[in-house]
Amino acid sequence: MTRQPTSLGCFLCGRNNPHGLRVSWTQDKETKTVLCETEISEHYRSYPGIVHGGIVAALLDETSGRAILMDNGPDALMVTLKLEIVYKKITPTNTKLKIYGRVKKTGTTKAVVEGEIVLPDGTVSAACSAIIMKPPQGILSAWTEEEEEWKRTTVRE
Numbered sequence: 001m002t003r004q005p006t007s008l009g010c011f012l013c014g015r016n017n018p019h020g021l022r023v024s025w026t027q028d029k030e031t032k033t034v035l036c037e038t039e040i041s042e043h044y045r046s047y048p049g050i051v052h053g054g055i056v057a058a059l060l061d062e063t064s065g066r067a068i069l070m071d072n073g074p075d076a077l078m079v080t081l082k083l084e085i086v087y088k089k090i091t092p093t094n095t096k097l098k099i100y101g102r103v104k105k106t107g108t109t110k111a112v113v114e115g116e117i118v119l120p121d122g123t124v125s126a127a128c129s130a131i132i133m134k135p136p137q138g139i140l141s142a143w144t145e146e147e148e149e150w151k152r153t154t155v156r157e
Contacts, residue, residue, distance in 0.1 A: 079133060
């Protein structure tokens, strides 16, 4: 397992974002899976004890999209074109979650990825399928302050 790079300002992984979740991901090239293990606090709830659906979507979006980096490195970073989520049951706050991401199909400018959130008892609380694409140049040019963070070599755990 190797750790994937994180960014400075991202809501999910940004180390310098005081309002972010500061989650991280590892990748396993043998199983071709990206994994995020985290607990989401009540600060990010909808109803008491339930992670807000938008936070669930963000976790699935990022984790599934990161799977494209596994074989292609940070230059393969893509953005979401379409995201479909199935909320199968509630995702509880203050509970250890495992979020998995995988690539289903790749092309030169687009890919299809999938993800799921797994609860401690092994059930899936939510799953997604997404189409991701190479970002437009305007996004890339605004991203220069983060680029060095993403270009760092991943470290062994």
